[in-house]
Amino acid sequence: MQSEELPGRHLRGHHHITISTGNPQEDFDFHTKVLGLKCVKRTLFYDGPVPVYHLYYGNDLGEESTLLTTFPVEHLGVKGKPGSGQINSVSLSVPTDALDYWKDRLEAHDLKVTEAERFGERYLDFVSPHGINLSIVGDDKDMRSPRSEGPVPAELMIRGTHSASISTRDMEFMEEFLVTAWGSYKVAEDGNQVRYAMGEGGSGTYTDFTLEPDRKPGSWTLGSGTIHHMAYQVDNPQDQAAIKFFTEGLGYTDFSEIKDRGYFDSIYVRTPSGALFEACCSHKPSFLCDEPAETLGTALMMSPQIKANKDEVIRLIGEISID
Numbered sequence: 001m002q003s004e005e006l007p008g009r010h011l012r013g014h015h016h017i018t019i020s021t022g023n024p025q026e027d028f029d030f031h032t033k034v035l036g037l038k039c040v041k042r043t044l045f046y047d048g049p050v051p052v053y054h055l056y057y058g059n060d061l062g063e064e065s066t067l068l069t070t071f072p073v074e075h076l077g078v079k080g081k082p083g084s085g086q087i088n089s090v091s092l093s094v095p096t097d098a099l100d101y102w103k104d105r106l107e108a109h110d111l112k113v114t115e116a117e118r119f120g121e122r123y124l125d126f127v128s129p130h131g132i133n134l135s136i137v138g139d140d141k142d143m144r145s146p147r148s149e150g151p152v153p154a155e156l157m158i159r160g161t162h163s164a165s166i167s168t169r170d171m172e173f174m175e176e177f178l179v180t181a182w183g184s185y186k187v188a189e190d191g192n193q194v195r196y197a198m199g200e201g202g203s204g205t206y207t208d209f210t211l212e213p214d215r216k217p218g219s220w221t222l223g224s225g226t227i228h229h230m231a232y233q234v235d236n237p238q239d240q241a242a243i244k245f246f247t248e249g250l251g252y253t254d255f256s257e258i259k260d261r262g263y264f265d266s267i268y269v270r271t272p273s274g275a276l277f278e279a280c281c282s283h284k285p286s287f288l289c290d291e292p293a294e295t296l297g298t299a300l301m302m303s304p305q306i307k308a309n310k311d312e313v314i315r316l317i318g319e320i321s322i323d
Contacts, residue, residue: 008183080226083218085274096138
């Protein structure tokens, strides 16, 4: 387990995983109507001159580690290239006895499902309509609260993110980064795959790596069909700053300044594997700061300068029906 003296110990597990998709309506329908997640926030990407939706999907209140977030970028016309140095897949946790339900559900939505076993766990692998490798995995130890009301019965519903898998050519420098800077510890190996956990371990704390020394690099741009970054939870700004200060002192100076994302503060680092990591500190009360729980995710949240040109922005990025 990681040293109790290092700042990385303050990273508890996943906060969210962010995916670049294509059409925004297809994105919304897949995550809410097929996966059954609740859209807890609809806002816009904070970086760059061109507006892009940033959509958040999770449990009833969008609690940390239940979240998938997306950038629908069809209007940009940029497609990502899968490859090494990139987050390659995401797995989502459900109770083990829900796996047969999920296999039938995914196939009923014309998704090809492949059953697999990794790290002693049973997986249902499939590719989303946006070209993203996703899996449903059975884990009876996962006690996170699912979405309580939606198209999937709560007892069968997704609990949250289980693991993110990164394609890498080797682990020579990444292992040092994980243990020394990122509060992680190795828990399992399976063929050419290795798993690290953080905090108390278990679902929602895993980062997996697939060793693929001959695979060509993937793209880092905001392009559809790729997973953009992996965000990990830290509880307060002081611990977040300590992680940044310490990691930069190790020589990893490709670390962003703190960025206010409206509902949390983020810092980003390009890791030795090539994958982009984020240390994320939620605001209080996070998603409830501008919407009540009863209507969470139903309004499009825009900054004042963008709201002044709302009609033009919507024409560019496309309107989403949330019915």
